[in-house]
Amino acid sequence: MRHVPQDEAEDIRRILDDNEIDFFETFSGNWGISVPAIWLKHDDQFEAARILIDDYQEERICRMRKNFHETKTMFQVFRESPSRFLIYLLAIAIVLFISFRFFFSF
Secondary structure (H helix, E strand, O other): OOOOOHHHHHHHHHHHHHOOOOEEEEOOOOOOOOOOEEEEOOHHHHHHHHHHHHHHHHHHHHHHHHHHHOOOOHHHHHHHOHHHHHHHHHHHHHHHHHHHHHHHOO
16 A cells, blocks of 8 residues: 555545455554555455456556546647746746745855
């Protein structure tokens, strides 16, 4: 469960609950040195859980790849709304100018 997105963890919990697979969770603890994980209570449910999780991960990979390919390039964003793009660019330039002006004045 370390470095697992929260929505993915929730989906796995829901899948296991929906399929009546008993599990418990361990957390990383206060110092983050323990193993955060989802553990099955019964070893005989491992194969069913593994198949469900593998299927979910395949579906999630396809969904995330589709979302990745749907992201817009900077040129597409500029073509859709050039004025908003230029305003944001100007705001970034002003923040950088103010930040570096104080830095270089020393």
